[in-house]
Amino acid sequence: MTSEGVSIRVSAVSKRYRSARGEDVTGLSPVSLSIADGTLVSIVGRSGCGKSTLLRLVAGLEAPSGGGIAVHGSPVSRPPDSVRYLFQNYGESLLPWRTVGGNIQFGLRHAYRRSILTDRAGIRAVIDEKLAEVGLAGTADRYPSELSGGMQQRVAIARALASEPQILLLDEPFSAVDALSRANLQDLLLRIWQSHALTIVFVTHDIDEALYLSDRVLVLEPNGGGLQMDVDVPLPRPRHQIETRRAPAFVEMRSDILKRVLAPN
Amino acid sequence: MSSHDEAAGRLGLGALSKRSPGPARPGVVLLARRYFTSRAFGWSIVLLALGAWQIASTLHRMPQLPPLTDIGAVWLDRVQNGDLVAAVLETLRITVIGYAFATVTGVVLGFLMGRVPVVWGGAEPVVEILRQIPITALLPLLILYLGIGDSFKIVIVMLAATFPILLNSYAGARSISKTMAMTAQTFQLNWIQTQIEIGLPAALPYILVGMRQALAVTLVIAVVTGMLAGNSGIGYFILEAQQVLDVKALFAGIFTIAAIGYVLNALFLMVEQRLTRWRSLGSARH
Ligand SMILES: Nc1ncnc2c1ncn2[C@@H]1O[C@H](COP(=O)(O)OP(=O)(O)O)[C@@H](O)[C@H]1O
Numbered sequence: 213m214t215s216e217g218v219s220i221r222v223s224a225v226s227k228r229y230r231s232a233r234g235e236d237v238t239g240l241s242p243v244s245l246s247i248a249d250g251t252l253v254s255i256v257g258r259s260g261c262g263k264s265t266l267l268r269l270v271a272g273l274e275a276p277s278g279g280g281i282a283v284h285g286s287p288v289s290r291p292p293d294s295v296r297y298l299f300q301n302y303g304e305s306l307l308p309w310r311t312v313g314g315n316i317q318f319g320l321r322h323a324y325r326r327s328i329l330t331d332r333a334g335i336r337a338v339i340d341e342k343l344a345e346v347g348l349a350g351t352a353d354r355y356p357s358e359l360s361g362g363m364q365q366r367v368a369i370a371r372a373l374a375s376e377p378q379i380l381l382l383d384e385p386f387s388a389v390d391a392l393s394r395a396n397l398q399d400l401l402l403r404i405w406q407s408h409a410l411t412i413v414f415v416t417h418d419i420d421e422a423l424y425l426s427d428r429v430l431v432l433e434p435n436g437g438g439l440q441m442d443v444d445v446p447l448p449r450p451r452h453q454i455e456t457r458r459a460p461a462f463v464e465m466r467s468d469i470l471k472r473v474l475a476p477n
Numbered sequence: 478m479s480s481h482d483e484a485a486g487r488l489g490l491g492a493l494s495k496r497s498p499g500p501a502r503p504g505v506v507l508l509a510r511r512y513f514t515s516r517a518f519g520w521s522i523v524l525l526a527l528g529a530w531q532i533a534s535t536l537h538r539m540p541q542l543p544p545l546t547d548i549g550a551v552w553l554d555r556v557q558n559g560d561l562v563a564a565v566l567e568t569l570r571i572t573v574i575g576y577a578f579a580t581v582t583g584v585v586l587g588f589l590m591g592r593v594p595v596v597w598g599g600a601e602p603v604v605e606i607l608r609q610i611p612i613t614a615l616l617p618l619l620i621l622y623l624g625i626g627d628s629f630k631i632v633i634v635m636l637a638a639t640f641p642i643l644l645n646s647y648a649g650a651r652s653i654s655k656t657m658a659m660t661a662q663t664f665q666l667n668w669i670q671t672q673i674e675i676g677l678p679a680a681l682p683y684i685l686v687g688m689r690q691a692l693a694v695t696l697v698i699a700v701v702t703g704m705l706a707g708n709s710g711i712g713y714f715i716l717e718a719q720q721v722l723d724v725k726a727l728f729a730g731i732f733t734i735a736a737i738g739y740v741l742n743a744l745f746l747m748v749e750q751r752l753t754r755w756r757s758l759g760s761a762r763h
């Protein structure tokens with residue numbers, strides 16, 4: 213097997229947990245898939261279907277019970293260099309004792325390719341650049357707790373970008389954000405995906421969001437049952453919040469997926 | 478409400494909170510409300526009590542309750558001849574040294590117990606047993622071992638101050654959320670980096686609470702050791718005054734200790750609020 217053009221290869225990966233009462237819980241039944249370099253792939257499915265589990269396994273934050281994962285051809289046994297993970301509860305992921313600028317500096321200091329940025333002016337310039345990129349220019353000296361939820365998630369994105377990842381994994385990153393900010397964040401994600409040539413795996417329970425963003429949507433079976441659907445999304449880019457969502461192809465794909473997800477099993 | 482919250486912070490019951498500008502309600506009602514919910518009210522009670530003391534003791538002279546003006550005169554006299562100042566400095570010296578040792582021991586051991594399972598396993602039973610022993614029960618034994626010199630006083634102060642710091646540092650080290658721990662992992666921090674960049678800053682508010690609790694205990698113990706050893710410090714100053722029935726000097730000593738405790742706590746709160754300013758920012762908006 214060659215890893216040419218493949219960012220992430222998941223081979224028969226499964227995960228079992230032990231519940232607090234000592235029972236065996238299926239986190240994820242064996243799943244195999246590969247994700248091409250530079251694509252934006254979404255994972256959808258009902259709550260408890262194993263979306264977060266799969267993402268944490270790819271991120272090297274948990275070890276699989278069976279099977280294996282390779283990132284850029286190397287087996288994952290700990291968090292890979294080139295991968296950054298964005299959490300649903302960004303509020304607990306940002307460092308509250310550091311300013312927004314300090315948080316981005318944290319990303320810079322723990323960058324994938326360790327750039328030798330020691331002069332204050334250089335660091336400050338990168339911080340300002342990353343903040344401008346996520347639409348938060350001028351907030352470097354504020355603390356995360358002074359910002360709204362949507363703004364905090366932007367800081368988390370800027371911090372991840374500062375560490376120059378090649379792969380970004382996002383676990384329901386916008387689900388705690390109001391609908392308007394959410395649309396803005398989706399378009400922001402598409403912009404940085406393109407300008408940084410990232411590979412993105414995006415977990416959401418919102419099928420519309422998945423279709424709007426992605427090249428490809430993976431649907432997981434309920435209760436950790438594994439892969440249910442693997443759908444290509446041939447909608448033209450750039451996407452547009454209104455036009456794309458009312459395109460016949462979009463509407464049709466949405467009802468196809470919805471039918472399968474809602475079907476009693 | 479805001480001044481009430483502020484008072485809670487001063488008593489160590491909460492973080493600093495900012496006074497929020499309420500709706501404009503001019504007049505006496507508003508002013509009265511401001512006054513009665515602020516510390517000025519409490520200070521007025523203190524001043525009234527002191528005034529009553531002064532008047533009562535001047536009208537009807539009692540040896541056990543001298544007028545405040547007389548106590549003030551004695552206080553000034555003992556400050557000027559240097560022995561009160563020397564006693565205070567001696568007590569502070571013991572306090573600072575014991576407190577410094579306690580901080581290092583308590584933070585290092587408590588934090589590591591919270592972060593390293595082996596340290597927790599090895600130290601938890603010992604800590605749990607030792608902290609049940611009242612410090613006063615150890616005094617005779619320690620005098621036997623160490624005599625009544627500096628090392629005795631410092632060890633007692635240190636023992637008393639270590640536990641509040643240790644227990645709070647442990648709680649702080651345990652307070653790191655799963656998300657925060659995974660954030661460290663995804664940014665590839667190694668163990669040391671995780672402790673320095675995430676563990677310690679997250680634990681700092683807890684550590685500071687422990688240090689403030691310990692500070693109060695420390696001063697008390699430092700005074701007591703001076704009395705017990707009967708040879709130095711503000712504790713000995715008070716004991717000596719009692720032995721020669723110098724009630725004015727006795728009160729002068731007591732007031733001095735109260736003032737030192739108040740100033741130390743106020744200074745500590747200032748430092749604490751500076752170091753954990755980030756904590757109060759969010760809550761001030763809600
Ligand atoms: N740390 C864990 N311990 C025990 N069970 C877990 C743990 N994490 C997830 N699970 C279980 O695994 C299943 C999949 O969970 P998860 O991946 O969080 O689903 P999703 O993100 O799709 O909602 C659920 O049944 C969940 O209860």
Ligand SMILES: [Mg+2]
Pocket residue numbers: 263264265
């Ligand atoms: Mg989840």
